[in-house]
Amino acid sequence: MFEIQTEDRGQVGIGTLIVFIAMVLVAAIAAGVLINTAGFLQTQAEDTGVESTQQVSDRVQVASSVGSVNDTVGENDITSINLTVHKAPGAGVIDLSDITIQWISGDAENFVHADVGGDSTFTTTAIVGDDDNVLIDSTDRHELTMVPPDTFNPGDTAQVTITTGSGAQTSLTLNVPDSINDDESAVSL
Incomplete structure (x- = not known):
């Protein structure tokens, strides 16, 4: 079947x-x-x-900004600027030789670390800390010194932006006092 x-x-x-x-x-x-x-x-x-x-x-904070006054009698412009910086809360290690400083006052100018070289540079000096170029601890304080790209007179204002190597930015406005006495060697900006 x-x-x-x-x-x-x-x-x-x-x-x-x-x-x-x-x-x-x-x-x-x-x-x-x-x-x-x-x-x-x-x-x-x-x-x-x-x-x-x-x-x-990973950004820096500016603790103080001081301008050195021209020591020539009758000349009261700012010849150099010192910015005291430290790490922002929560920031990692910051290499100051990797930062750029943008200066805007009339014309714009970008400052780079003196080790990098170029026309517009700034230098770093450790105030508190072991390394001149690196912010390691939150207690580290470093001074950034630069020369203004153009005459910085009483009453002038400049916008400064500090950018770290990772891209974090800190902005501040620098204001020169309206009047500077001949006996002053430095003024707060």
Whole structure:
């Protein structure tokens, strides 16, 4: 009544097994690609988070700004500017030789560290701390000294932006007092 064909059934089973193994291999390769992509994206997201945090927190704060007054009688312009800086709360180590200072007063000028070289430079001196160019601890204080790019007279104002190597910015306005006495050697800006 019923005829049983065992040869055909065996071939169908082997074909199904081959297709199943192929599907498992394709799924394993796809899973490997997804895991690698997820790992890459996680690493990239972590790096972006660290860089974003540095751009916000790795900045300097200006504790004081002092201008040295021209010692020539009758000349009361500012010949050099000293900015005392320290790390902002939460900031990491800041290399002062990597910062730039943008000066805007009439014309714009960008200052770089004297070690880098160029026409407009500033120097650093450690007041509190071991290294002249690096803010390590929150107690470190360093003095940035620069010469104004143009005459900085009584009543003049300049906008200064300090940008660290990570891109964090600190802005301040320097105001020369309206009158300076001939006996003053320095004034608060």
